[in-house]
Amino acid sequence: MDMVRSEKLIFEYEKRDEEGNVTGMNRAVDGVDIQIAPGDFVAILGHNGSGKSTLAKHMNAILIPTGGTMWVNGRDTKDPAELWNVRQSAGMVFQNPDNQIIGTVVEEDVGFGPENLGVPTEEIWKRVEDSLKSVGMLEYRTNSPNKLSGGQKQRVAIAGVIAMEPECIVLDEPTAMLDPNGRKEVIRTIQELRRRKKVTVILITHYMEEVIDADQVYVMDSGHIVMHGTPKEIFSQVEELKKYRLDVPQVTMLAEELRKRGLKLPKGILRTQELVEALCQLN
Numbered sequence: 001m002d003m004v005r006s007e008k009l010i011f012e013y014e015k016r017d018e019e020g021n022v023t024g025m026n027r028a029v030d031g032v033d034i035q036i037a038p039g040d041f042v043a044i045l046g047h048n049g050s051g052k053s054t055l056a057k058h059m060n061a062i063l064i065p066t067g068g069t070m071w072v073n074g075r076d077t078k079d080p081a082e083l084w085n086v087r088q089s090a091g092m093v094f095q096n097p098d099n100q101i102i103g104t105v106v107e108e109d110v111g112f113g114p115e116n117l118g119v120p121t122e123e124i125w126k127r128v129e130d131s132l133k134s135v136g137m138l139e140y141r142t143n144s145p146n147k148l149s150g151g152q153k154q155r156v157a158i159a160g161v162i163a164m165e166p167e168c169i170v171l172d173e174p175t176a177m178l179d180p181n182g183r184k185e186v187i188r189t190i191q192e193l194r195r196r197k198k199v200t201v202i203l204i205t206h207y208m209e210e211v212i213d214a215d216q217v218y219v220m221d222s223g224h225i226v227m228h229g230t231p232k233e234i235f236s237q238v239e240e241l242k243k244y245r246l247d248v249p250q251v252t253m254l255a256e257e258l259r260k261r262g263l264k265l266p267k268g269i270l271r272t273q274e275l276v277e278a279l280c281q282l283n
């Protein structure tokens with residue numbers, strides 16, 4: 001069974017005037033089909049306003065489809081009786097760590113989610129310890145979240161989601177407000193999690209470098225899925241990506257420029273190591 005699947009998914013926001021009267025509809029997601037297997041690492045790319053967050057918010061039933069269907073762990077998100085199960089299956093991490101941290105002490109914050117799920121106290125403490133350990137923040141358990149760096153706060157937010165033991169974690173630009181070090185911290189944490197806990201990871205990002213290890217990539221534009229494939233397949237299509245106002249990783253761009261100048265390099269080089277090896281094979 002798929003972890004996340006949508007069929008002809010449509011979502012429309014209401015447009016309102018100053019008095020709050022509905023003046024029309026804005027279709028933010030328009031006929032989206034996605035299919036994500038358990039344990040997959042999936043990236044979603046797209047220019048600002050292309051519908052990524054709107055799509056993501058369907059994955060834990062923050063939004064309910066205007067049309068079509070979204071299933072999470074086989075459960076239809078528009079069925080009110082499934083809301084609890086859907087929310088338990090898929091946890092969300094958002095862009096701004098400050099809006100996600102509610103506790104005054106790190107461990108209290110991480111325990112909040114499982115407590116809400118009705119997990120017994122003893123089990124909560126075990127989960128808090130495990131999840132803080134898995135994001136490398138255990139030594140900060142009694143600290144105040146206010147004093148942490150952006151990257152550390154985001155790791156605590158991720159620990160809070162892990163403590164709920166979801167099978168799937170959806171991260172909506174979790175590194176957008178972080179400096180390069182914070183970004184690396186968070187991405188490393190996500191990768192470590194995948195390796196150790198086999199959770200499904202859905203990552204929305206504007207940073208192409210964060211995408212190269214994904215199993216599959218979806219590209220959105222104006223509410224549609226316009227490209228879908230492996231990172232290699234997607235980043236081989238530099239011109240197509242430009243059409244959707246997206247870049248490719250720096251190494252890919254460098255290899256592409258060298259190709260244009262006549263070097264016989266393969267398309268879709270994603271890592272420095274790959275480029276070095278390809279260059280060494282030229283004669």
Ligand SMILES: Nc1ncnc2c1ncn2[C@@H]1O[C@H](COP(=O)(O)OP(=O)(O)OP(=O)(O)O)[C@@H](O)[C@H]1O
Nearest residue numbers: 013014026028046047048049050051052053054055
């Ligand atoms: N709460 C809302 N009410 C009305 N329209 C909205 C709302 N949220 C988003 N939209 C509109 O829906 C469309 C898709 O927005 P969405 O936030 O899903 O895009 P996005 O790809 O996540 O963009 P970004 O990269 O800037 O985060 C945009 O046209 C946006 O203006």
Ligand SMILES: [Mg+2]
Nearest residue numbers: 052053054172
């Ligand atoms: Mg967004």
